[in-house]
Amino acid sequence: ADFLSLADYERQAQDFMPHPVYEYIAGGADRDQALNNNRTSFDDWQILPSVLNSFRQANSTVHLIGQALAHPIIAAPVAYQRLVHNEGELATAQACTATESQMVVSTLTSQPLAAIGEQVASPWFQLYFQAQKQQTLQLVRQAEDAGYSALMVTVDVPINGLRIRAQKAGFALPPAVRAVHVSDAPPPLIEANQSVILNGYMAHSPSWDDIAWLQQQTQLPIFLKGILSTHDASQAQQAGLAGVVVSNHGGRSLDCLASPIHQIAAIRAAVGGDFSLILDSGVRHGTDVFKALALGANAVMIGRPIMYGLAIAGALGVAHCLKLLREEFELTMALAGCPTVEAITASHITRRP
Amino acid sequence: ADFLSLADYERQAQDFMPHPVYEYIAGGADRDQALNNNRTSFDDWQILPSVLNSFRQANSTVHLIGQALAHPIIAAPVAYQRLVHNEGELATAQACTATESQMVVSTLTSQPLAAIGEQVASPWFQLYFQAQKQQTLQLVRQAEDAGYSALMVTVDVPINGLRIRAQKAGFALPPAVRAVHVSDAPPPLIEANQSVILNGYMAHSPSWDDIAWLQQQTQLPIFLKGILSTHDASQAQQAGLAGVVVSNHGGRSLDCLASPIHQIAAIRAAVGGDFSLILDSGVRHGTDVFKALALGANAVMIGRPIMYGLAIAGALGVAHCLKLLREEFELTMALAGCPTVEAITASHITRRP
Amino acid sequence: ADFLSLADYERQAQDFMPHPVYEYIAGGADRDQALNNNRTSFDDWQILPSVLNSFRQANSTVHLIGQALAHPIIAAPVAYQRLVHNEGELATAQACTATESQMVVSTLTSQPLAAIGEQVASPWFQLYFQAQKQQTLQLVRQAEDAGYSALMVTVDVPINGLRIRAQKAGFALPPAVRAVHVSDAPPPLIEANQSVILNGYMAHSPSWDDIAWLQQQTQLPIFLKGILSTHDASQAQQAGLAGVVVSNHGGRSLDCLASPIHQIAAIRAAVGGDFSLILDSGVRHGTDVFKALALGANAVMIGRPIMYGLAIAGALGVAHCLKLLREEFELTMALAGCPTVEAITASHITRRP
Amino acid sequence: ADFLSLADYERQAQDFMPHPVYEYIAGGADRDQALNNNRTSFDDWQILPSVLNSFRQANSTVHLIGQALAHPIIAAPVAYQRLVHNEGELATAQACTATESQMVVSTLTSQPLAAIGEQVASPWFQLYFQAQKQQTLQLVRQAEDAGYSALMVTVDVPINGLRIRAQKAGFALPPAVRAVHVSDAPPPLIEANQSVILNGYMAHSPSWDDIAWLQQQTQLPIFLKGILSTHDASQAQQAGLAGVVVSNHGGRSLDCLASPIHQIAAIRAAVGGDFSLILDSGVRHGTDVFKALALGANAVMIGRPIMYGLAIAGALGVAHCLKLLREEFELTMALAGCPTVEAITASHITRRP
Ligand SMILES: Cc1cc2nc3c(=O)[nH]c(=O)nc-3n(C[C@H](O)[C@H](O)[C@H](O)COP(=O)(O)O)c2cc1C
């Protein structure tokens, strides 16, 4: 079988994992509306090339929070990577090293932070706030100690979204796969007449105050992950954070959420040029990366493709996915007449009429 | 079989009732355009969450005509509920009690108003004007005597819509099921050259004068049910009514009618903040409830799902439907960052681009 | 089989005629784009009812060029009606009489004008300009003599459109069916280097001068049939004509033409309130009639349904189609709260969002 | 089998060539989005006819760079025409002569420029810049010597697009078919850490300076082929070029590119009336030609249909395709009321609502 694009990986991934696991990974929240919109929303934009530009100095480097990335495609934090390959996050780390890609490691990693940190230079750590501040702090310290160079606090799933597909398929974590750094949250406690959702599960959801507290505990630059509104992006900027990830969690939190690619331009307009914006959710093609950057993102992340590459061919599969995407992106730069990422502006993009 | 959402109930309901009955309940007017648009119109809106808000005081209570409802999901008036379950409206009443849901009882109830009133606290009564004012008044008195706390006058079907699906399936009321409080209307009388529709069936259609008359007969707050235009909503407000139900009768009156979810924002703008707006027609999901409220509704009603729950599992089925919907709604509040219904504003919603 | 709407007639008509004849009648020009758009364009509009209006004086009468029509649904000029029923135009005439419908008779009628005029009160005559003025004049005189009360000059097919479906099906007029009042046009004559289309077939296409000439020959009110632009409608008005038919010839002339229902509002705005506008092309339902009137038409015509009714049940079939459509229209008036056609205004209509 | 339109040729072409060749010709870049959009974008426009105009002086002649074309339909440069017919470009040239069509010959022609020039009057030459200026100049001189009357420099594929369909089908040029005037480019050379795409393949991509150089080498009028932005069109105009071809290379360069038919109006507005604009990509029907001209093009080109006609019936097939398209175009002029191409203005066109 040919693997000429991420679509090929996506199509064949089902054959490389048990069906419930596939449903857990591939599925979105509820009726998959956000999931499907994430893909089709990219089609709402078309590219307007410019011709005859010089490519003497061409390159795809981007600069973010003082770091230079060889290209703007980042491996998103994805939990439990040992679900689909025994080496899990370690393999992904090797693939990122091989392809000069930035890696973000989940709080729910199934391999130790330190071991991952040995396979890839200065990864970033995705943080889920824990029920107790002390637990949260311990996670941060472990990341710092292992040389992680930024924190990405995920704020869009204070409570799990509905996972109808996973539920119908009977998905459960196999005993051999677990989050090595965190333990299960206690069941929610509510009083009579209280809502198990609004008052139970949401009791420990983090707030802006908790973000301020976190800033005081660490020197690492902090991103908020899961922002869709201009208001929240501006608030993050005013709070002195490093940037935000414009994301709907790959369509896995709340169905009906807007697509990041439709929000990114307004958010860039709101925060101005100097605030880092990373976009994820539905990025599958080099043209998607180009569109995200043209509309204001500094970089993008991919989630599910990591798991598909891992399932099909381990570190090699992940590396091939990242390489394919980078090549597609650079080909898009070439055909669109943009020799550098700075040249990828809104004038190279138009709404599909 | 799993019942994880109202869609599961809807899908399986057909197996729990004779086909003609299913066609009568599930069908819309004519070619089902309004029916289908009611559903897809919700997809025209997407949700923009805000993050990191405090949920300390979170709850889903709404206030309407001086009454506090535990949540904004109301059981719509649906005729002849004994069609699908022997206990009919009594079972629905029990389910509303169990789930803290407001119930509205149809003029065409197949169980006595008084008996229903014993199963649920302060239900509302849906009124169809009768050919004779005396008959209309008698219905109102019966509702008042049984402790009903509001009237909902349905004004969007002065004449029955075309029910092609029910007609093709050969639907007719079985002898055992009948409207216990009203008797059949006499066949229309017309003169030569008159239209059986415009002059016959429409002869006794109610007018604004009849509404004014009704206001003089009762102390109960009155809603008009079946409003789609800003003009009519404003006229209802100026007439001193309690509110209106923005509805196209679940797509059962006139095919081609606009969808309530597309009219609600303009109507809210026309009447200002202090007039009660209830929306129905196509509400099937917690995100639908959220969108309706974000666009200006105070509460929503569901019609067909009541019949599906009833058909599949009686009072338990109806209660489960109402519970599922409330949980989806509260989950949407949580993930959208809205701790109370007051926080659900237009800034949390955006047109699908 | 049930015949509850024109859709039922349309679906079953194929079984009542040879396939090539069906393709000739049902087909549009070329790829059927205009044909299909004609139908779907009606769906771009939705109805906003108003409630609680008095129907004391309700009726569906319209006034046009000084004539009162019992309702606004007119039988369009359709050629060769004997193709599908031996009595052809005579049966259609009887059906129009039975249903109080205005009839328009084609230049290409397969029954004599005079005989038709005996079956229906004051029909209108649809005129195709002939290669010779004398032939044209003779047609007009025959119509005048037979009591026809208006002329409708068709201007949108100076040359036949592409009829791919009819051509592929091998359609040809059977020997027994012919236009009884006109003879075949001579083949086009062109010089070397001339275009057989632009210089050959178009050599005898009528111009505004010919219309002026016609006005001098007759006292009958004249409609132009086949107008889609505001410019042409205004020119017809300034020329002193009685009105225009906003039409794309049922999608049979040029594929890609705009749909009349999308042009009618702009044309009404251009000509003001006092100029008669009739709309055809794709009208199949009472709600279509309502929408056309709400957007500015005074009346509508139906073409193919006449042939379907005729094929399935002769005069009875045509009458039933006209009756169904009128009843649907009056039901729409009732449910939309419009007791008269004057009440059907743009405020009762909205673009589907 | 009937061949009544280019669609018939397109459908049947697959049976007249090996599957990999068909995939190479029919396919677009990557996922075929640009390819498919090219077709559907034409449907976004509809035609508004005007009626009763005089066709006394009707004709379809256009004037371009001082040359009179009998009609505005041009055979686009298509490489390797011997792939589908042994006579290749020679047959196409004969067909252009027979149908009074302008021909453009590709740099990658599989027949000698001189031999083609003997079969058709003053063809144009499509130029791809070669790695060495000297090679480029030699091509220009060969074209000049063979009587070619214009140059068309293709600028939208400095690097080949992704040809997933051709790749998956295993397409390769058969040994018997080759570009007779150019030799293969050397493989790209890059330094460590350079991108094979951005620094390797793009090393020899032409720039505006190269265009200026070319203008100094030749007297022939020069078109740029592959322009989609107003900026580039204006720059071409200011550089003193003869015109541009608004094109996305038939959807073969970069997927996601905008459709030329959606860009042409803005480009015409930017360059004013005196600069030649040719449109290609997806033109398949006479109404497409009409729409392109109404929106501002002076002429159109067709690419793939040439290959389909050639494959099915050699010179005769190509001639028949060109004749069909011209007849459809003239029929469109007739039914839209435009006796000359000058009459085809924006007032005859409207966005599909
Ligand atoms: C199986 C799976 C597990 C994920 N786990 C996490 C996680 O632990 N933390 C987190 O912030 N995001 C997590 N995400 C979301 C991703 O970081 C990312 O936002 C999303 O996958 C991007 O969308 P895409 O999958 O369409 O590329 C997960 C996504 C998937 C598919």
Ligand SMILES: Cc1cc2nc3c(=O)[nH]c(=O)nc-3n(C[C@H](O)[C@H](O)[C@H](O)COP(=O)(O)O)c2cc1C
């Ligand atoms: C079977 C059935 C019977 C109904 N009977 C009544 C009725 O008696 N009175 C009334 O005002 N509305 C009646 N309705 C309309 C509902 O009150 C409500 O407006 C509608 O069902 C809402 O749309 P939904 O079914 O999509 O939720 C009925 C609806 C259905 C489906």
Ligand SMILES: Cc1cc2nc3c(=O)[nH]c(=O)nc-3n(C[C@H](O)[C@H](O)[C@H](O)COP(=O)(O)O)c2cc1C
């Ligand atoms: C089979 C057929 C024959 C027609 N013949 C004529 C005709 O002779 N003269 C004319 O003006 N229009 C003719 N028309 C067009 C109709 O008058 C009318 O404009 C069209 O049918 C309306 O569209 P509809 O068929 O969608 O209702 C014909 C239409 C059909 C379908």
Ligand SMILES: Cc1cc2nc3c(=O)[nH]c(=O)nc-3n(C[C@H](O)[C@H](O)[C@H](O)COP(=O)(O)O)c2cc1C
């Ligand atoms: C098989 C094939 C080969 C082509 N070769 C060339 C070429 O050598 N030079 C060039 O400028 N364009 C080339 N084109 C592009 C055409 O000139 C033209 O832009 C395109 O085909 C127009 O789109 P259409 O195929 O939809 O009509 C080629 C197109 C095809 C399909």
